Structures are given as C-alpha cells and as structure tokens.
Amino acid sequence: xxxxxVADVAVxxxxxxxxxxxxxxxxxxxxxxxxxxxxxxxxxTRVISLSEDRILVVEGALGETTIKVAGGQLEFLSSxxxxxxxLGRGKIAAExxxxxxxxxxxxxxxxxxxxxxxxxx
Amino acid sequence: MDxxxxxxxGVLSACAVAAYVFESFIPVPVPWARIxxxxxxxxxxxFGWGLKEALLVTLVRIVAGNLLLGIIMSPSFVMSLAxxxxxxxxxxxxxxxxxxxxxxxxxxxxxxVTNNAVQIYVFALFFTAGGVPRELMGAFVxxxxxxxxxxxxxxxxxxxxxxxxxxxxxx
Numbered sequence: 001x002x003x004x005x006v007a008d009v010a011v012x013x014x015x016x017x018x019x020x021x022x023x024x025x026x027x028x029x030x031x032x033x034x035x036x037x038x039x040x041x042x043x044x045t046r047v048i049s050l051s052e053d054r055i056l057v058v059e060g061a062l063g064e065t066t067i068k069v070a071g072g073q074l075e076f077l078s079s080x081x082x083x084x085x086x087l088g089r090g091k092i093a094a095e096x097x098x099x100x101x102x103x104x105x106x107x108x109x110x111x112x113x114x115x116x117x118x119x120x121x
Numbered sequence: 122m123d124x125x126x127x128x129x130x131g132v133l134s135a136c137a138v139a140a141y142v143f144e145s146f147i148p149v150p151v152p153w154a155r156i157x158x159x160x161x162x163x164x165x166x167x168f169g170w171g172l173k174e175a176l177l178v179t180l181v182r183i184v185a186g187n188l189l190l191g192i193i194m195s196p197s198f199v200m201s202l203a204x205x206x207x208x209x210x211x212x213x214x215x216x217x218x219x220x221x222x223x224x225x226x227x228x229x230x231x232x233x234v235t236n237n238a239v240q241i242y243v244f245a246l247f248f249t250a251g252g253v254p255r256e257l258m259g260a261f262v263x264x265x266x267x268x269x270x271x272x273x274x275x276x277x278x279x280x281x282x283x284x285x286x287x288x289x290x291x292x
Contacts, residue, residue, distance in 0.1 A: 002224060002225060002226060002273075002274060002277025002278060002281065003224075004224065004226045004227070004270070004273075004274070005222065005223060005224045005226070005227065006222075007219070007222035007223045007224075007227055008223055008224055008226045008227035008230065008273075011223065011227050011230060011231065012227070012230050012266050012269070012270055015230065015234050015262060015263075015265070015266040016262075016263055016266045016267075018262055019258075019259045019260070019261075019262035019263035019266065020259065020263065021259070022255050022256070022258050022259030022262065023255075023256055023259035023260060023263070024259075041195075041196065041247075061194055061195045061196070062191075062192070062194075062195060081192070082145075082190055082191060082192065083145070083146075098254075100244070102195065102196050102197040102200065102244065103192040103195040103196070103197050104195065105195055105196045105247075107247075
C-alpha cells in the first residue's frame, strides 16, 4: 500500500475543514414558500402557486416529469430518469428548497431566497 | 498514434466505463454522489502513462458511460464532463508541480474534490436562480476528500503492481 505523505494529509485536512465550515454554518429558520418556479430545459418556465392543489406535467430532455402540489407541499411523482433520485427527495415546502431531476433537466424551486446561500458570480 | 497505444487506451477506457456504470447503481445517501471508482483508472493512467492518455480515457469514459446509462442528452452529461475535465486539469497540475511533496494520493483527493465541486457549480448554473446550495457543496467537498483518499491509496497500490509486472517507470 502506498503511504500518504505529510503533504497529502495536510491537503486532505484543509479540504475537509472547508467542507465542514460550509456544512456547519447555521441555516436560518426558513418560512414556508408560497409559489414554486418550475424550470425545464425543454419547456417554458412556469411559476405556480402552492396554495392550489394540482398535478403538473413538464416536458424534459428525456421525457415527462410529473409534479404534484398538495397541502402546500411539492413533490415529483414520476420521471424518466434511470435512478429516480428526484422521486426519493420527498416533499418540499420551505422557501429556497428545490427538487431537481438532473437527467431530465427539470427543476422545481420554492420561491424566496434561502438565507446564507453563496452567490454564483 | 500506434496500435499499441490505441489498444491500451481502449482497455483502460473500458475499465473506466465499466467502473462508472457499475458504481452509478450503488445506493448513496447523497443524490448523484459517485464513489469515484472510475477515477481510479484515470489516476492510474495519469501517473503511469501521462496526461494525454488520461485525458482520452476521461473523455471516452464520460461519453461512453453516459451513452450506456441513456443520459447523454442531459444536464448530468454536461456536469460530469465539466467535472471530469476540471478534475484531470487539477490532477495533472498537481502531478507536474506538486508531486514531490504530494503523492498520487494527494492528487487523487484534489481531483475528486474538484470533480464534485465543479459538478455542483454547473448544477447551480443550470438550476438555481444564482445560488450554490451551501450544504450540498459542503457535503460533496467532504465526500470528495474521503473518496479521493481511498481511491488514491487503491490507485497507488494498483499502479505499483502494474509497474512491477510490466517493468514501467513510475513517479
């Protein structure tokens, strides 16, 4: 087995520390959102209210993703992706929360800015 | 490019693609996280045969792997392409400039973390209205460090074995 050098360990520790800092910064109490922005690489962007229950079909890169809004919560019901990670995400309701189906290029984000997000320049 | 080189790249790429497809089905707590098994092949290629070889293996792995998984025309393809190329750039630089203090393990850590960070960044560009999700980035950075460490140790051991058998010179 190759042994890690001192430099290896130092670099790894610095990286882990950076990761821990990013994780540990306390997230503020986030309010429930009122609307959701639904984006897709193959469909028009929609803004929907979360106060009305509905089922939405969105066209994506691989096929259709079905989104359900009920009781102020949003979840993905079905999607044509291989691993269904988006379906396992569950229900979201707080401002700034999002569900994404990366293979299909479809995302749903509860509107309102989440506190302490880093800004993409 | 001679036949020997072509076939070597072919075999290495095939190993990388097999590892990539295999690991995509391993359930992981964090979405889209990969254990980075295919990175072992890239790192070994980089340290055993050089940057050009490693680049070819990386590109073939990403294109063929995504083609096989049926997600080539999708954002995750762009994410893995950006991540893979960036990671290789970082590892190549580490190898050229920092390897006497660092070893293949350090390079592997740097590569894995870069791959993850770039993927998250590209994901943010595509999907969030201008914010990089901090917790996700933190989790992936730590995951990258841990995975990079493990794959680095494995790569080092495998490379030594390959070099021994084939009489190759290894840094």
